[in-house]
Amino acid sequence: MAHAPEHTPEPDVAESIVHVIPWLIPLAGAILMFLLAFIAVMVG
Template sequence: MAHAHAPAPQHEPDVAESIVHVIPWLIPLAGAILMFLLAFIAVMMG
């Protein structure tokens, strides 16, 4: 009598592990956007 093997449980990717490789691009980009917005607000206010 042959027994069917149960499939191994799939490893779900961790959310933090999936975005770690993006952080070196994300932080400077966010900083640049914030600096641009602050400069834009400063120019428009004054």
């Protein structure tokens, strides 16, 4: 009798990103502030 193939659960995308969020949010904020300051300097 054949056995059914064992199904290994795939890692959840949200669970793999959670440990990066404390680094990602401040980095995104810093990049956004730099871009906004760059635009303000170039315009003004």
